Amino acid sequence: MKPKMSKKVISGIAIGCLLLSLGGLVLAKDAKATSESRPQSAFQTCRPNHGGMEQHFNSSLAALVEKGTITQEQSDKIASFFREKRAEHRANREEMKNSLPGDRAAKAQEFRKHHQQLASDLAAAAGLSDTQAKEVLEALRPPQMHEKMGERITVKLSELVGQGTITQDQSDKLLAFFKEKHAQRQAEFEKMKGMTEDERKAYLDQKHHISHSDRLAELAAAGDLTDEQAKLVADALRPEHGPKQGPHCAPEAK
Structure with missing residues (x-):
């Protein structure tokens, strides 16, 4: 059986995938506090x-x-x-x-x-x-996780500008960066539609092997940020309580 990738799957994680990866950069330092509190x-x-x-x-x-x-x-x-x-x-x-x-x-x-x-x-x-x-x-x-994440990014970046952590120009560059990532995800979807299951698996595995440090460097370059600013942005954009990778629970057995 040859699985079919839905456009919803790809666009739904367009920004989410990047944020979850960036979130991993700061999860380690507060994992203990989270688990205890x-x-x-x-x-x-x-x-x-x-x-x-x-x-x-x-x-x-x-x-x-x-x-x-x-x-x-x-x-x-x-x-x-x-x-x-x-x-x-x-x-x-x-x-x-x-x-x-x-x-x-x-x-x-x-x-x-x-x-x-x-x-x-x-x-x-x-x-x-x-x-x-x-x-x-x-x-x-x-559903609509990508829209909610897009709104959250805008709000968080605005807060960082208000706090003086980044400038408005840097915020604009970061928003453009995330929009570009979204477009890239849509292009990847089109590319994967013609692949076999094995080809898709190899392609996705290659994408997932990008390190957190590389993603952080990419973020810094895109927003013209210092390393410290990039870490602060990644921390601010990290999904609350850490990334939730699983889906909603199945309904109770009747």
């Missing part, structure tokens, strides 16, 4: 299923089946996988409530390691290829 957030494998999220989850899986990206059997296994993850999340939260600060930090670190394996765990549980698993995870992300 907000232990429950560290165990947010899949996000709470509030209004509309269940519908988004079900409709996204149905669309993937209709397009031939996955089979109905795989869709059922995916739903079961996230129901189990949701139950694990609840159990972990209860366990964390009664843990000492040192134990919470250790548990949070262990969870982060498991969180990073979400795509491979999903692939194994539902019989998906690596490429299919990545496409499923992207399809299950909240």
